[in-house]
Amino acid sequence: MSNNGTMLIDPIVIERKSVTAPGFPGLAAATSPERMRLDEVTVFYDGVPAVRGASLAIHQGEVLALIGPSGCGKTTLLRTLNRLTELTPNARQGGRVTLDGEDILEIEDTALRTRVAMVFQQPNPFPMSIFDNVAFALREQARRRPRRRELGPLVQHALERAGLWAEVADKLDTPALRLSGGQQQRLCIARAIASGPEILLMDEPCSALDPRSTSVIEELIHSLREDLAIVIVTHNLQQARRVADRVAFMYLGDLVELGSTQQIFEAPRESATSEYIAGAFG
Secondary structure (H helix, E strand, C coil): CCCCCCCCCCCCCCCCCCCCCCCCCCCHHHHCCEEEEEEEEEEEECCEEEEEEEEEEEECCCEEEEECCCCCCHHHHHHHCCCCHHHCCCEEEEEEEEECCEEHHHCCHHHHHHHEEEECCCCCCCCCEHHHHHHHHHHHHCCCCCCHHHHHHHHHHHHHHCCCHHHHCCCCCCEHHHCCHHHHHHHHHHHHHCCCCCEEEEECCCCCCCHHHHHHHHHHHHHHCCCCEEEEECCCHHHHHHHCCEEEEEECCEEEEEEEHHHHHHCCCCHHHHHHHCCCCC
């Protein structure tokens, strides 16, 4: 592992208000080191604000859930964390995002996306074998093209962490597109974590999955949080309640409220949060 936590194959050469976490006992953020910070992050599309002045910190070992109705800026904010937003031609952003104290704009984009990996709403395995899907990022990082036998243990480890190894160990050369939807999503998670990211971004990772596959992914999130900071966008309030340590509620581009999962769901401070949790809109 490098100093920044990235795995290297070294042998191979509404009125916006101030938002603060309440600091409930047991909250991961209260005791874990800060990995990423957003300061007054704003994103515009064609001059129209999608995110307005969002500020928060992301901590090691926590799951932070972004909730809110469709079109409130959750996914835009998530994509800003590894500079995917800037790939949209009509997007403009302000404010500052730092990773371990370093402005992410000063980090080469592909290096950043290795350290801040992302899993998308729809499973998107590459049209190649199961093995090659996971090995892809490892090969990209290597100083020279590694041999399969050198990558084997790393691929196996990633698949084990993603809870998929037992199901695919004897068919690693099978096309990934033959896997079920839930298996494909776990494969995409294995691919994302294979190179040792520090932060994992998940955009509605279970929205296209059946309840059983959703349960498996949620269990996986709980196990991965031991080594990563995880930020998940979800429309499923019960899922946010099950997997998150902290919850951020967004509405009309504003970060309305941020707190522990217990506080947000049981004692929200803002009326908009209370109404959304109660199902008054969304």
